Amino acid sequence: PQPNPQVGAAVKAADRKHVFHSWSAQELIDPLAVAGAEGSYFWDYEGNRYLDFTSGLVYTNIGYQHPKVVAAIQEQAGKMTTFAPAFAIESRSEAARLIAERTPGDLDKIFFTNAGADAVEHALRLARLHTGRPKVLSAYRSYHGGTQQAINATGDPRRWASDTGTAGVVRFWAPFLYRSRFYAETEEQECERALEHLESTIQFEGPQTIAAIILETVPGTAGIMLPPKGYLAGVRELCDRYGIVFILDEVMAGFGRTGKWFAADLYDVTPDLLTFAKGVNSGYVPLGGVAISSAIAETFAKRPYPGGLTYSGHPLACAAAVATINVMEEEGIIEHAAKLGSEVVEPALRDLAERHPSVGEVRGVGMFWALELVRDRSTREPLVPYNAAGEANAPMAAFGAAAKANGLWPFINMNRTHVVPALNITESEAKEGLSALDAALAVADEHVA
Numbered sequence: 001p002q003p004n005p006q007v008g009a010a011v012k013a014a015d016r017k018h019v020f021h022s023w024s025a026q027e028l029i030d031p032l033a034v035a036g037a038e039g040s041y042f043w044d045y046e047g048n049r050y051l052d053f054t055s056g057l058v059y060t061n062i063g064y065q066h067p068k069v070v071a072a073i074q075e076q077a078g079k080m081t082t083f084a085p086a087f088a089i090e091s092r093s094e095a096a097r098l099i100a101e102r103t104p105g106d107l108d109k110i111f112f113t114n115a116g117a118d119a120v121e122h123a124l125r126l127a128r129l130h131t132g133r134p135k136v137l138s139a140y141r142s143y144h145g146g147t148q149q150a151i152n153a154t155g156d157p158r159r160w161a162s163d164t165g166t167a168g169v170v171r172f173w174a175p176f177l178y179r180s181r182f183y184a185e186t187e188e189q190e191c192e193r194a195l196e197h198l199e200s201t202i203q204f205e206g207p208q209t210i211a212a213i214i215l216e217t218v219p220g221t222a223g224i225m226l227p228p229k230g231y232l233a234g235v236r237e238l239c240d241r242y243g244i245v246f247i248l249d250e251v252m253a254g255f256g257r258t259g260k261w262f263a264a265d266l267y268d269v270t271p272d273l274l275t276f277a278k279g280v281n282s283g284y285v286p287l288g289g290v291a292i293s294s295a296i297a298e299t300f301a302k303r304p305y306p307g308g309l310t311y312s313g314h315p316l317a318c319a320a321a322v323a324t325i326n327v328m329e330e331e332g333i334i335e336h337a338a339k340l341g342s343e344v345v346e347p348a349l350r351d352l353a354e355r356h357p358s359v360g361e362v363r364g365v366g367m368f369w370a371l372e373l374v375r376d377r378s379t380r381e382p383l384v385p386y387n388a389a390g391e392a393n394a395p396m397a398a399f400g401a402a403a404k405a406n407g408l409w410p411f412i413n414m415n416r417t418h419v420v421p422a423l424n425i426t427e428s429e430a431k432e433g434l435s436a437l438d439a440a441l442a443v444a445d446e447h448v449a
């Protein structure tokens with residue numbers, strides 16, 4: 001595409017004047033004006049092209065502008081752009097069928113929402129109404145969305161400013177061996193102690209007061225910590241023992257990110273409710289939802305569910321989901337992600353970790369990887385402090401700038417960079433990104449103590 005700096009300047013000027021951005025001090029940000037995107041790349045108006053290792057916000061699982069999904073959206077727009085939620089509509093029924101057939105166990109009813117946060121809102125409401133209990137247990141190092149209840153259930157600093165009205169959310173520590181809260185030295189110890197801690201939390205809170213335990217199957221934004229073998233099965237057992245609804249939030253981990261349709265498939269565990277969004281249609285049109293077990297669906301068989309949305313199961317969003325799921329199936333995108341992840345990305349990241357003293361740990365699966373950057377490998381002191389801003393965050397900012405200067409758009413959260421490209425990134429694109437990452441890590445190494 002031809003550079004067009006004048007248009008870019010106008011886009012930027014109107015943005016700066018009128019767009020109020022998420023999670024930002026409005027005058028301290030400098031958003032890049034993006035002219036277009038295709039596959040794993042996007043470009044600005046100045047003629048700079050970037051390889052996207054972020055999949056947007058970890059949602060464009062099939063890359064940008066997949067022609068078959070764009071065509072399906074166009075076709076649906078010509079046929080029926082929208083229709084109210086109380087009716088049975090072809091694209092909605094078909095999307096629900098395709099999703100229900102892929103979710104684990106008996107999660108066979110789909111309640112559609114507009115995105116991930118409202119999927120979490122409704123999952124929590126379903127759990128409270130189903131059990132008649134008030135409280136929710138959620139993990140530190142988690143993210144569940146930006147609306148009031150979802151942000152309260154979140155275990156990262158984004159919740160602090162909205163911690164009014166947290167009634168009913170109690171947080172616990174989920175397993176994370178690299179920064180163990182349990183003085184564990186092995187995965188087995190971490191698993192056993194994290195389960196013991198969760199059970200004590202349940203007992204001290206009063207099991208009869210707890211409606212739900214919500215966990216990201218693999219925590220995403222918080223750092224892609226794969227739970228140790230046995231942990232999720234252990235949580236399932238605790239939920240069964242105490243009559244608690246088990247919610248797995250797969251908004252980020254679902255729809256192929258881990259090399260399986262759902263991360264729950266990696267652990268052979270079935271929750272009572274599973275939330276999804278993002279990858280369900282690669283975010284081409286906003287869509288999220290909750291997959292509901294037969295027991296919870298039964299609660300609302302004769303009693304109305306007190307909740308809904310104007311755009312629940314929006315036909316255009318559902319048509320995009322149908323096309324996305326079919327494309328993932330036809331093109332073997334999930335198998336590709338699993339194979340490229342284990343045969344190319346993982347070995348390359350482990351090699352980077354050997355050569356760069358700033359890399360403390362590499363962890364992940366499929367196209368879902370995190371590099372934990374540290375000042376000191378032996379103490380594991382993070383490269384920047386928890387929730388650092390401004391000068392304190394300079395080492396990560398320098399790392400990010402170096403990646404961009406090398407044509408790579410990196411995902412950065414606190415002291416970590418995540419490698420979360422589109423699932424259908426090619427091997428040569430992945431290698432190009434990994435080599436830019438290599439160069440950028442040299443900048444992070446300069447800040448090692």
Ligand code: PLP
Nearest residue numbers: 115116117143144145251252277
């Ligand atoms: N849950 C998880 C695990 C997420 O990663 C996110 C978003 O990143 C959300 C919920 C919120 O989704 P949304 O931003 O679509 O509301």
